Amino acid sequence: MKRYDDITNDQEICMHYNTDTNPYYGAIIPPIFENALFTYPSHEKFMEAENNQENHYVYWRGTNPTVSIVEKKLADLERGEECKCFASGMAAITAALFSSVQAGDHVLCISNLYKSTMDLLSYMEKFNVSYSTIYSTNMDDIRKEILPNTRLIFIENPTNMNHEIVDLEKISHLAKEFNIRTVIDNTWATPLFQKPLLFGIDIVVHSASKYLGGHGDIVGGALITSKQMMKKIFEKEYLLFGGSMGPHEAALLLRGLQTLPLRMKIHQENTIAVAKFLDSHKAVKKVNYPGLPHSQDNPLVQKQLTGFSGLLTFELKDATFEKVKEVINKVKVFKIGVSWGSFESLIMSLNFGNNEKQLIEKEHISPGLIRLSIGMEPAEKLISDLEQALNK
Structure with missing residues (x-):
């Protein structure tokens, strides 16, 4: 894997790496190659490409020049060897899961994960793949949950909703001790703020719909790993599942x-400012955000994260559905909706007032928890909006 000192300037990778203007008549933006197939001058050349589709342009479902530019950028940002871009974050997660287990295997989930990831794991039970969740980040507790048939450990860091920090290096060492593969959803931190491969994690997945896209107009995913692992994934879970990213989305x-x-x-x-405000508000019981000053004292935060994104959660002291609903309905700047990571600020809760209280408490989540995606509006405007929503 590439180390930090190989490519030290992430901003240079984002802006200019692999976008040479010379092949495109000096155009500063590469063209969108939207053709479905690519032809060859001879049968011999075609056979060579067909037998090595990973490194040749044959058919859009496999490789595409526009998509390849983005893939090379993301691989280098994560300090990985290979990247493939998918039609959605869930397509990338699906490829990561199906490439890592087979019938009879067990997946161990560390604390809270994205709900659709958990739904997919439930679906995979029909293929005799089981899973369990350990609501602890303590290594001794995690070790006890490893079964003889555990073949995969799935992580989000920080963990979903509660934003706890997982020791990636210790997790990877533990997994290798038992010959277990590790997969992390690194969407929260982005490759700028956390590089899990450098701590020994095997596969990194992203929802490109969030910060990587950043404008609320793309659904996409990415998977980054070693050349050896990617070769197997490309031949099966990428080509056969058909979840490839299109050139327009890649652009x-x-x-x-x-x-x-x-x-x-x-x-x-913006988010640090909002988190500080919420942390001091009398109606708020707890703020879950590793970017708070007292959270930054955590040695794992200092070791693994070089920055903090715009997603946080906070818990109301009055954790009733009525209070959660009241606060959400009173905001004016924040928009109520799913997803996150774009320029606009969003608010939502998992508490829908039916049977959700018992379900979310079972997952160690407070029914009074509200999630905020902090966008790019002025911080003082966001704070004022939350203040009037929280105050009676």
């Missing part, structure tokens, strides 16, 4: 990457 993702460092700086500054 939008390329645009997003060019401004990623600048956008993440604003997200971070």
Whole structure:
């Protein structure tokens, strides 16, 4: 794997790496190659390409020049060897899961994961793949949960919703001790703020719909790993599942990457300001955000994260559905909706007032938890909006 000292300037990768203007008549933006197939001058050349589709352009479902530019950028940002871009984050997660297990295997989930990831694991039970969740980041607790048939450990860092920090290096060492593969969803931190491969994690997945795209107009995913692992994934879970990213989406993702460092700086500054405000508010019981000053004292935060994104959660002291609904309905600047990581600020809760209270408490999540995606509006405007929503 590439180390930090191989390529030290992530901003240079985002803006200029692998976008040589010479082949495109000096155009500063590469063209969108939207043709479905690529032809060859002889049968011999065609056979060579057909037998090595990973490194040749044959058919859009396998490789595409526009998509390849983005893939090379993301691989280098993560300090990985190979990247493939997918039609959605879930397509990337699906490829990571199906490439890592087979019938009879067990997947161990570390604390809270994205709900659709858990739904997919439930679906995979029909193929005799089981899973369990350990709601602890303690290595001794995690070790006890490893079964003889555990073949994969799946992580989000920080963990979903509660934003706890997992020791990636210790997890990878533990996994290798038992010959277990590790997969991490690195969407929250982005490749700018966390590079899990350098801590021994095997596969990194991203939802490119979030910060990597950054403009709320793309759904996409990415998977980054070693050449050896990617070769197997490309031949099966990529080509056969058909979840490849299209060239138009790749062009939008390329645009997003060019401004990623600048956008993440604003997200971070805004979110730290909002988190500090919430942390001091009398109606708030707890703020879950590793970017708070007292959270930054955590040695793991200092070791693994070089920055903080714009997603946080906070828990109301009055954890009733009525209070959660009241706060969400009173905001004016924040928009109510799913997803996150774009320029606009969003608010939502998992508490829908039916049977969700018992379900989310079972997952160690407070029913009074509200999630905020902090966008690029002025921080003082966001704070004022939350203040009037929280105050009676």
